[in-house]
Amino acid sequence: MNRIDYLFKNKPHSVLSVYFTAGYPRLADTVPVIKALSEQGADMIEIGVPFSDPVADGPVIQHSDAVALKNGMTLKKLMEQLKGIRQNTGTPLLLMSYLNPVLRYGMEAFCRDFATQGIDGVIIPDLPPEEYIKEYKTLFTAHNLKNIFLITPQTTEERIRFLDREGEGFLYVVSSRSTTGMKNSFSEKQTGYFMRLREMNLSNKLLAGFGISNRKTFDQACRYLNGAITGSAYIKALEKEDDPARVTREFIHNMKGENITG
Amino acid sequence: MNTTSLKAPREGYYGEFGGAYIPEMLYPNTRELQERYLAILESAGFRKELSSLLKDYAGRPTPLYYAARLSEHYHTHIYLKREDLTHTGAHKINNALGQILLARKLGKKRIIAETGAGQHGVATATVCARMGMQCTVYMGALDVVRQRPNVERMKLLGAEVVPVEQGNRTLKDAVNEALRDWISHPAETYYLIGSVVGPHPYPDLVARLQSVISEELMWQMKEKTGREEPDTIIACVGGGSNAAGIFYHYLDKPAVRLIAVEAGGKGVDTGKTAATIALGLTGILHGSKTYVIQDEDGQITEPYSVSAGLDYPGIGPLLSHLFREKRVEFYAVNDEEALRATRFLARHEGIIPALESAHALALLDKMTFPPDRHIVINLSGRGDKDLETILNWKNE
Numbered sequence: 001m002n003r004i005d006y007l008f009k010n011k012p013h014s015v016l017s018v019y020f021t022a023g024y025p026r027l028a029d030t031v032p033v034i035k036a037l038s039e040q041g042a043d044m045i046e047i048g049v050p051f052s053d054p055v056a057d058g059p060v061i062q063h064s065d066a067v068a069l070k071n072g073m074t075l076k077k078l079m080e081q082l083k084g085i086r087q088n089t090g091t092p093l094l095l096m097s098y099l100n101p102v103l104r105y106g107m108e109a110f111c112r113d114f115a116t117q118g119i120d121g122v123i124i125p126d127l128p129p130e131e132y133i134k135e136y137k138t139l140f141t142a143h144n145l146k147n148i149f150l151i152t153p154q155t156t157e158e159r160i161r162f163l164d165r166e167g168e169g170f171l172y173v174v175s176s177r178s179t180t181g182m183k184n185s186f187s188e189k190q191t192g193y194f195m196r197l198r199e200m201n202l203s204n205k206l207l208a209g210f211g212i213s214n215r216k217t218f219d220q221a222c223r224y225l226n227g228a229i230t231g232s233a234y235i236k237a238l239e240k241e242d243d244p245a246r247v248t249r250e251f252i253h254n255m256k257g258e259n260i261t262g
Numbered sequence: 263m264n265t266t267s268l269k270a271p272r273e274g275y276y277g278e279f280g281g282a283y284i285p286e287m288l289y290p291n292t293r294e295l296q297e298r299y300l301a302i303l304e305s306a307g308f309r310k311e312l313s314s315l316l317k318d319y320a321g322r323p324t325p326l327y328y329a330a331r332l333s334e335h336y337h338t339h340i341y342l343k344r345e346d347l348t349h350t351g352a353h354k355i356n357n358a359l360g361q362i363l364l365a366r367k368l369g370k371k372r373i374i375a376e377t378g379a380g381q382h383g384v385a386t387a388t389v390c391a392r393m394g395m396q397c398t399v400y401m402g403a404l405d406v407v408r409q410r411p412n413v414e415r416m417k418l419l420g421a422e423v424v425p426v427e428q429g430n431r432t433l434k435d436a437v438n439e440a441l442r443d444w445i446s447h448p449a450e451t452y453y454l455i456g457s458v459v460g461p462h463p464y465p466d467l468v469a470r471l472q473s474v475i476s477e478e479l480m481w482q483m484k485e486k487t488g489r490e491e492p493d494t495i496i497a498c499v500g501g502g503s504n505a506a507g508i509f510y511h512y513l514d515k516p517a518v519r520l521i522a523v524e525a526g527g528k529g530v531d532t533g534k535t536a537a538t539i540a541l542g543l544t545g546i547l548h549g550s551k552t553y554v555i556q557d558e559d560g561q562i563t564e565p566y567s568v569s570a571g572l573d574y575p576g577i578g579p580l581l582s583h584l585f586r587e588k589r590v591e592f593y594a595v596n597d598e599e600a601l602r603a604t605r606f607l608a609r610h611e612g613i614i615p616a617l618e619s620a621h622a623l624a625l626l627d628k629m630t631f632p633p634d635r636h637i638v639i640n641l642s643g644r645g646d647k648d649l650e651t652i653l654n655w656k657n658e
């Protein structure tokens with residue numbers, strides 16, 4: 001069973017998924033960050049592949065992408081870094097990348113190489129679902145990779161039903177009309193949108209993303225959906241300190257509202 | 263080559279190129295445009311209003327000028343299609359007028375645009391002022407400096423100009439920021455894109471709106487030479503809108519040689535260049551599958567050209583297809599050559615061209631034509647905005 005499906009089977013609520021940019025803050029930080037996240041209780045990890053022109057991202061991830069690229073991060077290097085990662089963690093791992101680097105790597109090689117290293121799913125924001133279904137779904141299925149679709153406050157009910165029918169792993173609920181970034185809390189309009197989604201009784205699990213940055217936004221999302229994804233806030237935290245393990249422990253415990261022990 | 267498919271691309275594809283590679287956040291906006299743009303463009307009301315604005319407001323038709331001294335110098339017949347004489351000084355106004363009417367029809371209140379040379383920004387600010395719409399223009403911070411007069415014009419016209427500090431601080435980065443704005447304001451905002459780039463339907467939409475250039479050229483050629491068809495048409499290419507516009511009605515006339523000129527920058531093999539066809543690989547940029555200058559890891563290469571309007575690492579998908587199909591020939595012209603052509607035209611014809619258009623003119627120095635040929639060059643814009651760059655170069 002794919003680790004994403006397994007996760008939701010065992011933990012249908014309050015799933016915390018954490019996004020970070022590979023090769024950030026230092027090139028060699030990718031694996032230590034994954035280990036730290038997994039040890040400190042992140043339920044799922046999204047490994048961001050840095051891109052020169054990340055149009056769906058706000059300033060924090062734009063910056064981490066630029067730093068990671070300067071550090072020399074590439075898909076090929078990431079592939080090398082991830083060798084043996086499954087000896088260190090059983091946490092579901094996703095790759096998030098814009099389409100161009102993946103196409104340059106080659107979609108077939110990409111699926112083969114990263115599935116071999118134990119990647120469970122992929123998020124490619126600028127690959128339209130229709131194109132995925134037509135061109136790549138068979139390939140992804142053969143490698144037991146989930147391709148995650150996004151829905152937004154602008155998505156019509158008809159299209160949500162379509163994405164739910166075709167969706168795999170979970171649906172990524174973009175919380176608001178914005179690029180990635182941080183918010184202190186969600187408005188009633190946003191929680192109303194989460195509620196409407198919950199009431200649609202969709203067959204996929206729903207994770208909120210974009211704007212989840214503290215315990216409050218995480219809790220708000222978890223009240224209506226199956227969990228949430230946080231990225232910019234974690235990247236901000238990583239940039240401040242040298243020791244990913246320490247930063248990560250504090251970050252996760254703050255998000256989940258648990259006391260830090262030990 | 264099947265040219266009907268070029269003029270009504272299915273799902274926005276020209277052969278392999280095109281499409282709409284956009285994040286889900288932009289799906290409703292682009293879908294709405296895809297579903298409605300053709301019906302609106304072809305409606306009688308729209309056509310009537312647009313053609314009246316093109317005539318009385320933008321100053322069309324633009325002259326087809328027989329450049330006698332250029333012709334003498336190059337020993338062939340050279341005509342200039344004078345897009346520089348339009349209101350606001352470049353072909354960009356043709357597109358801006360069409361899209362603002364479309365935006366109004368769609369009920370949009372706020373307009374955003376990107377600009378490189380500032381010509382599209384000025385055209386957009388102009389039509390927004392004319393229609394009473396709010397206007398925000400994204401412009402790379404480097405371009406804000408090197409095209410200063412256009413920044414001042416936009417502000418005077420009431421637009422907000424947002425300098426973009428990311429990347430090389432040029433056109434590509436301005437498009438990124440405009441797309442981010444659109445993601446954040448999907449319902450009320452219309453993205454008035456300035457070239458034949460972006461997700462479907464923009465490449466087709468902009469090509470249709472610019473096709474007025476070749477529509478006029480056909481009867482003007484006939485008037486001047488007795489034939490609708492010149493032997494050769496030359497245009498510069500940034501995203502490709504002035505080229506698409508002047509090629510449009512000749513795409514299915516194989517006897518007409520079509521030549522596109524890219525910005526070589528400091529030289530195609532110097533790493534400081536914007537020659538997309540010379541160096542690009544198929545990829546995805548700004549929502550479209552097309553040739554893109556990129557490295558082996560799929561990161562977009564920061565381009566370079568003295569000409570802000572050509573300083574872009576991509577090209578419209580229609581142009582990529584026309585190159586692949588060998589319908590259009592591509593050449594690169596370097597900074598120096600373009601600057602020399604600028605001065606030459608100024609001294610010999612009394613016309614100061616935009617640095618973009620000067621790239622097309624400079625090809626005359628690199629190519630010879632038999633004496634009885636009729637060559638049309640698209641003089642896409644005027645050079646007022648470039649005076650500082652031109653003067654600095656003379657002093658170097």
Ligand SMILES: Cc1ncc(COP(=O)(O)O)c(C=O)c1O
Pocket residue numbers: 352353354378379380381382456457458498499500501502503504505570571572616618619642643644
């Ligand atoms: C005068 C002029 N010509 C050409 C261009 C290049 O754009 P395109 O290739 O879309 O015509 C620009 C863009 O700013 C311009 O201002």
